[in-house]
Amino acid sequence: MIRVQAVAPETLGAALRLPPGTELIAINDRDLEDFLDWEFLTADDHFTLRAKLPSGEDVEYDIERPEGMPMGVTLEPPRIRRCANHCDFCFVDGNPQGMRQVLYIRDDDYRLSFRYGTFATLTNLKPWDLERIVEYRLSPLYVSVHATDPIVRRWLLRNPEAPDVIPQLRWFAERGITFHTQIVLVPGVNDGAQLVRTLSDLYGLGESVLSVSVVPVALTEFSKHALVRQPTRDECRAALEIVDQFAARAVADRGMPWCYGADDLYLQADLSLPPAEWYGDFEQRENGVGSVRYLQTRIAAARPALAQEQVVADLEAATGAHFEILALENALFGKTVTTAGLLPGKAVLEALRERRDLDLALLPAESVNDNLLFMDDVEAHELAAQLPMPVRLSYDFADALEEGLDGWKVGRSTPSNIPTVQPSE
Numbered sequence: 016m017i018r019v020q021a022v023a024p025e026t027l028g029a030a031l032r033l034p035p036g037t038e039l040i041a042i043n044d045r046d047l048e049d050f051l052d053w054e055f056l057t058a059d060d061h062f063t064l065r066a067k068l069p070s071g072e073d074v075e076y077d078i079e080r081p082e083g084m085p086m087g088v089t090l091e092p093p094r095i096r097r098c099a100n101h102c103d104f105c106f107v108d109g110n111p112q113g114m115r116q117v118l119y120i121r122d123d124d125y126r127l128s129f130r131y132g133t134f135a136t137l138t139n140l141k142p143w144d145l146e147r148i149v150e151y152r153l154s155p156l157y158v159s160v161h162a163t164d165p166i167v168r169r170w171l172l173r174n175p176e177a178p179d180v181i182p183q184l185r186w187f188a189e190r191g192i193t194f195h196t197q198i199v200l201v202p203g204v205n206d207g208a209q210l211v212r213t214l215s216d217l218y219g220l221g222e223s224v225l226s227v228s229v230v231p232v233a234l235t236e237f238s239k240h241a242l243v244r245q246p247t248r249d250e251c252r253a254a255l256e257i258v259d260q261f262a263a264r265a266v267a268d269r270g271m272p273w274c275y276g277a278d279d280l281y282l283q284a285d286l287s288l289p290p291a292e293w294y295g296d297f298e299q300r301e302n303g304v305g306s307v308r309y310l311q312t313r314i315a316a317a318r319p320a321l322a323q324e325q326v327v328a329d330l331e332a333a334t335g336a337h338f339e340i341l342a343l344e345n346a347l348f349g350k351t352v353t354t355a356g357l358l359p360g361k362a363v364l365e366a367l368r369e370r371r372d373l374d375l376a377l378l379p380a381e382s383v384n385d386n387l388l389f390m391d392d393v394e395a396h397e398l399a400a401q402l403p404m405p406v407r408l409s410y411d412f413a414d415a416l417e418e419g420l421d422g423w424k425v426g427r428s429t430p431s432n433i434p435t436v437q438p439s440e
């Protein structure tokens with residue numbers, strides 16, 4: 016069952032007067048299970064909609080969509096599909112107490128994989144899910160493979176019921192579904208010969224596997240260290256040698272590397288990252304694959320005069336302003352966790368609350384969710400209210416620079432297309 020949360024003005028939803036709380040029951044007599052049904056079944060120009068208004072009244076609409084008019088209906092958030100696995104390296108186990116509740120949910124949801132590019136294991140699919148993926152052409156999907164040896168994969172996922180992934184992917188591939196895949200590298204389990212086997216099996220599925228990333232397992236102070244450990248520098252190097260072999264083969268056969276080491280794999284191996292061109296369209300950037308080179312590319316594109324290195328020095332030369340990069344320690348997850356997406360608001364507060372010498376603070380925009388909440392449930396406006404300087408959320412400096420440099424010289428401009436956080440009243 017799905018429900019209306021909001022309706023945008025001047026849309027079909029507004030014309031139908033669908034109030035928030037309306038239950039959307041069926042389209043063309045087909046029951047609606049979730050947002051996918053809603054989006055795909057309302058794509059036609061003509062359909063019937065059965066709904067129940069918040070007053071309890073049952074209504075049926077016979078809808079002819081005027082050309083180009085959007086539905087404009089925002090649905091209440093979907094119930095997230097829970098995970099059937101119990102990986103030793105699960106990020107949920109690595110979460111400390113006191114964060115947003117949603118961060119304790121082990122989700123494994125092919126619908127979110129299609130929509131947002133989150134990785135799913137496909138171990139909890141029902142027969143009707145398989146049909147839906149094919150019928151709605153949910154492609155590409157992002158799949159956590161980890162290992163193609165069924166025994167090793169079940170061990171990694173701690174799920175004796177996990178299906179054999181290669182036949183599963185092949186079944187989908189034969190029906191036109193494509194995949195981006197990842198292998199979370201757990202030393203002593205799926206590295207070495209197992210990694211070679213996994214990459215060989217995935218390569219053998221042909222062009223339906225669009226890419227594969229090899230990501231070193233990421234642990235926090237709270238992870239199950241008795242059961243899993245991070246790879247050593249030499250283990251990361253050995254994995255990269257295998258990645259390079261497959262990438263070289265793919266470049267020769269397919270004209271693109273196909274197989275990528277995550278940025279963290281290079282960093283932990285103490286090796287330099289490949290150039291930006293290596294990553295093509297940066298399709299696994301959100302998974303930490305090529306994200307450093309992507310950032311550099313964005314900065315360089317915003318201001319061609321800026322070199323890709325020495326970003327701060329060039330920003331200073333270009334703007335006349337003085338920039339200072341503050342390295343914050345992640346008090347929530349521990350100092351080994353350095354990704355901006357896991358930065359708690361309290362760490363920002365501690366670092367900035369006495370800095371009356373600063374005219375402006377740029378915070379990584381990845382640190383907050385759509386509701387402007389940091390990992391530790393601190394809200395960005397509330398944070399800003401406690402700081403002595405204006406705060407702006409920025410993805411890459413370049414979003415700030417795109418508004419022009421003049422304002423930066425006087426330090427007063429407020430670019431309009433950048434999320435700006437003002438203290439709440």
Ligand code: SF4
Pocket residue numbers: 098099100101102104105106107121122123136172
């Ligand atoms: S698949 Fe593993 S890592 Fe992902 S949510 Fe489930 S248990 Fe956690």
